[in-house]
Amino acid sequence: MNDVGQSVEITVDGRTVLANPGELLIDACERTGTYIPRFCHHPRMRPVGMCRSCLVEVDTGRGPALQASCMLECSPGMQVDTESERTRKAQAGVLEFLLVNHPLDCPVCDKGGECPLQDQTMAFGPGESRFVEEKRHFEKPIPVNDNVFLDRERCILCDRCTRFADEVAGDALIHFQGRGSDTEVNTFPDEPFSSYFSGNTVQVCPVGALTAAPYRFKARPWDLEEVESTSVVDSVGSRIAVQSSRDCVLRFQGVDADAVNWGWLCDKERFIFEAYDHEDRLGTPLLRGDDGDLAPTGWGEALAAAAAALTDVDPDRIAVLGGARLTNESQYAWTKFAKGVLGTDHVDAQLGDGLPADFVLGLPRATIDEACTPGGIIVLLGPDPKEELGSLYLRLRHAVVHDGATLIELTPRATGLTPFADHSLRVRPGEAVDVVRAMFGEGGTAPIGGVTVEEAQAVGAIVSGAAVGQNRPVTVLLGRQSLAEAPGTVVDAALVLHDWIADVRFLSMLRRGNVHGALDLGLAPGLLPGRVGLDEGRPRFAAAWPTTPATKGRDALESLRAAADGEVDVLVLLGADVLTDVPDHDLARRGLEGAGTVIALDLFATPTVAAADVVLPATAPTETDGTVTNLEGRVSIVARKVTPPGTARPDWMIAVELARRLGADLGISSPDDVWAELSVVSPIHAHIDPEALAVQAREGILVSGGPALVRPAPLEVPSHDKNSYRLVVTRSMYDCGVLTAHSRSLAGLAPVTRLAFEPTDFAALGVAEGGRIEVRGPRGNIDVVVGPDSRVTKGTAHLLFNQRGVSAGDLIEATAAVIDLTVVPV
């Protein structure tokens, strides 16, 4: 623990204990080996002194008195007795009170066996209750949202769930109601606890009052096996405990990694395991037969077919797309296979929805902790973290709401952080760079979109330190703000920020599970493992690999364009559902149709997989040993807990096997072998090996360093025509993606999208809410459902990506810098 100032000397049960300044007595005691019972106290939330279980006798010079140790900061000379007669009697008395209304239905309660109330009653309780009257009764259990059930009879009113909802998540949709013995936790009638973070309340509930649908009545805690792992749902890399019984994953719990997720998970991270366990998982390889249909086959036949397709093909006619959800080890194996054996550089883990890999790697990087420095400045030049990176949102919200960080937003639409932002500059697509220039006094005096030059300059004064004093670290959260604009808009704006703000750091918001591992391990055009370009890295890899690509290859969109033009003979898809995930649906369709042989590694029979010629079933994160790299560059362990369905194999094993059939030995027979090789070829990974990772399992190990900053050519953005609406396409937490759609708890939560306009823009359209209009875009005319939305900026139109309602991918043209839509008159 990092502490400034003097330690505080206190006495606990006759022992001298050094407490940190400001440390709560209950924490100081626990840290030094004395456990004091508690229910309401939670290390990541503010103390409330609600349950009174932590009463201990404390003497601060005025004689011993019972005090709640969760509300008491250690002060010098404090004498604490946690075992005195009075302490014991008080703790037992409080437990007896808590049990007055708590039903003794432990045998049928999911919490039984891992219940703090059970455990602490055993350890500190009176053993018998004197209460013989009727306990209070409520309807058992009521749903507070689609996934969380509340049994108010079991609730001991500790305020943990309600504090979490208000203080941590900012969704105060559950609250105490009534008074005295009528107090209960509940939602507002018919207004569910619609929070992306509701599952955390189940985890922090110290009794069985809150239960989550996926785990209800599934197992007893003593039957669970547990392994610590890392979430691969998004790139935050939250630490999780994977719990299984009878070879079936039953629950993910958040694990408190101080540098990452603080024990919290978003519901997508928590409930996604249902997809891994879904009956639709691919369990056998599929091969397209002579009749044109995909049919189950053996691994031998499938690998032979894939190897045959790859034999004697010009490397320039092979493309490998996807791989952002693979482990680091599988990514290295595939990079080595694609670039070192096949010799192609047309490799890209991002699917046209990210940022240029070499640009991201060249920026000075921040960790989450650095971005969330108390009193720091955070500039959001990216997507809505609440929708895309849930656990990061909680950290950012904490930094801004509780730690005095200043948030500046440069986004085309209001985000989940907007209520806490110091300044929200609404930038229309393509105009971010103009607004950023105006911040630093470059450019004219005319407003840019809705942003006045005065406001931009006020923000510029903050981020450059002129307005708020120096020594406040500035972190730019960088990602794609909208899938309907070219990445260059964000890149150009980021470069201006980089050049104008001294010591600015960037935190990448690329979102797919292990996309940063993919960049670090070379699954991107022009890069080799270890964050080096082809030319700089070639000397190192010439010895270790059979070959290296000669020149920088195509990115995903260019590869699809080449495929559409018939220039790709073999297209390898590493868990890439291009038909769904590539923003430009037309391009994805044409690319997939135009490609020769399509080899797909995947978990599910996605629409893309259905169009493949060879389908190889891969393992899910709960079935794979390895590591992942999060958006900070933090490498942490993913642990195998259950066996994969059928004969599904880890992705690295498939690469090794294909290489062997092409006469090459990748030299990898286990994930650990990759680290031995990386220590030779990748200096940035030299300090990492399986032993070091095991020692630092919880916090992981940071990878730092990278290539020099590259400056892509500035993007030309056409000027905005007053009669058109600039399209903004963003993602929401739940969409029709294959994993969400296969999670029972999450599938129903995906919203329906419609083309949304700023309310006055919408009124000018003269259409009723929910009505239809025809809009003309670069892909022709489309009939869409429309509605107003106050989060949308004037002059823009907004859609959610990959949702029912309107297919945003049908409006997007990947070559366009921005998409302008005009309304076709009736």
Next chain:
Amino acid sequence: MSFFTEANARTAAEVIARYPRPRSAVIPLLHLAQEQEGWVTRDAMVEIAELTGATPAEVLGTGSFYEMFRFHPVGRYVVNVCTNISCQLLGGEELLHHVEESLEVHAGGTTADGMFTVEEVECVAACTEAPCFTVNYRYFHRADPDTFDAVVDDLRAGRSPLARGAQGDDGNLPAHGTLGRLRQHIPDDRRAGVVPPEQADQEPVWLRTAPSTTSAADA
């Protein structure tokens, strides 16, 4: 489609403006809502939440702590009959029995015409004047069944029963929800100064004892 009437919406805005943080106005606005409808409706809580930046759950959670906010419909007049010890000894239970008999409704219920809600309550702090009952929190002291019948007759006839020696007030007895007939208005220069506590850098105007030498515009 808003809950508050136009006049009450103006009052709500004025009340909110008194506080450095809008959510501090939740309880005054709950009173205003109860005054408008006689009880706190769902729509009222939703609108108060919008006006104060709270969630409806927080508004309900805050309001339901207080017994005098009603979240279910009540009659135009809420009759509370005390049966605590002093009143009980002097006939409080008999009085309650009479109230139930004469209004044909059990304690906790509301008469069919929506005029009266009858409640049995604990001590209302008027033990020296026992037995007593209240109508919309206006006291009737040393009451007997005849007192109650006369009050009911007055209310049904549209007369105020308050002149019956209870409080020396001959005004009208307003419907449930109205706490007072005078609305508090605070002139701008007498306001506490609308800044959050942590931003306050001078003592509030209403605390100043010496005559201010600065003009009101500086305050």
